[in-house]
Amino acid sequence: MQKLVSYVVDMTTLYDLRDEDWNDEAKHAIEEWFTDPKALILCVYFKGERLKAASDIPLSPVYDLTYFIRQPDYVFKAETFHDDVVFGTFVDSVESNMIKILEFVYAPYFFAVTTWPDSVKSEFCSQIHTFLAKLTDMYYKMLGITVLYIPREGEHLSFEAASVDRELVKRLEGVVVYWTHQIKSCIEDQSSVASQNELLCPSDEYDFWVYRHENLSALVYQLKNPAVKHITKILVTTHSTFIHQFQSLCEEIYQKIKEATSNIEYLQVIKQPCAILECVVDPDEISNHIPLIMNLFRFIWMESPYYNSETRITNLFKALSNQIIILCRNYIKLEDLFDGETKKALGEFSKCIDCCKKYREIYDIMSEAHSEAKPGTWELDTGAIFNYIDSFVQRCFDMLDICNCMIIFGRIDEMEVINKPMFGGARGDQFEAKCDQIEHMFHDALDNVKSVSASILDVQAPSWYDDILQFRTVIKDIELYLLRQEFELDTVEHKQCSVVSDHN
Secondary structure, eight states: OHHHHHHHHHHOOOTTOOGGGOOHHHHHHHHHHHHOTTOOEEEEEEETTEEEEESSOOSSOOSOEEEEEOOTTOOOOTTTHHHHOEEEEEOSOHHHHHHHHIIIIIHHHHHTOOSSOHHHHHHHHHHHHHHHHHHHHHHHHTTTOOOOOOOOTTTTSOHHHHHHOHHHHHHHHHHHHHHHHHHHHHHHOOSOSSOTTSOOOHHHHHHHHHHHHHHHHHHHHHHTSHHHHHHHHHHHHTTOTTHHHHHHHHHHHHHHHHHHHHHHHHHGGGHHHHHHHHTOOSGGGGGGTHHHHHHHHHHHHHHOSSSOSHHHHHHHHHHHHHHHHHHHHHHOOHHHHHTTOHHHHHHHHHHHHHHHHHHHHHHHHHHHHHHHHSTTSOOOOHHHHSHHHHHHHHHHHHHHHHHHHHHHTTOOOSSSOOOOOOOOSTTHHHHHHHHHHHHHHHHHHHHHHHHTHHHHSOTTOTHHHHHHHHHHHHHHHHHHHHHHHHHHHHHHHHHHHHHHHHHO
């Protein structure tokens, strides 16, 4: 008995489980499970800080749980315990737990059923395979890798015996069709794993090809699994119409791995210069690093056997543009601007505008130089390369206007105190009230801009165009209001002059 209990202790895998966590109560519960053949399941888990073992499933949520399952009325022996017990660990991932319990506990029993009609069993088992294939694909795809569901049905049959079972062959064909879909999607996936809401940089391009190489290599490793080869051999023997496309894609994987390996080797040359660029803080220093990186892009363009297309080089330059935008965006402190540091912000936006202009000038100079040396060798989509740069520069100009309006209409300037305008005369109080009204209108508009500050420098957020238009509309209304007040004042002064003239 003590040996069986020690097996359970050794096979239990829970997060942060230590030897001192095992207590007499838990070990006694394990002994009771072994002595009661009718208890089908043993669960080991933490209830709070205390380790617990029980022959039923906990009714309250737990972080993880190790389970041991026996066949009904089966008495375990120490010599054969590891062969006879079904065990595993549930974690807080619903998908992972579902895959484990269905694939390793329930599915083998259904596959071994002999009392069902063939058509019913075939349909039911086909649905199990489809469900597990899709669930496995979805679960591991969220982790960034491609994993094939390998059915356990028929694994103990020789390929000759399995080939005779037509219903089994049909079910295996369904699995291979899904494998084909997965492999095809993996091969055709040329987009980065980063979120579409992120600006991708040159280092992200390098990381993508490393990821792609690892994912494809993992696929090759899975395809070498004896179970996969066994299924393939069964379908080849039965002359399945689905196996040829699968085998063709398997061969194509090796070509794609070769491509990824080559791209990693060539993109490696930009890794260090781009890492240095990522550490730049002052936009004035960015232009010092651009020529080297552009020359390395040109080297990759001319020498790489797989990365020498205009589309891929254009994407590299787009990534460089994104990197410059990110550096400038990090340099600008919008929170300081809205705290009243308008003059500081004016300098920051002006610096970033100059940086982007220098980047465009360097690109044009290098492009012209290469085109003069070898006409037609530098033809890239400049519109795509500088699309975000132009948008970012325009947003910086928008913010320059806002900074100036903050100084003029809001009297917000950290360098000097701008006093509230004072008016004398009989209508002085009236004019001061109108100035207060104008200032209130402006601060309302500024608060609206502040509320959308997250999208101001986000070149992927088109909502800013509506926000800045709304702000400019308010400023225009303020200017028209001032013009009307000035016209009214001129009219009053003109009437006063007329009265004085008539009196004389």
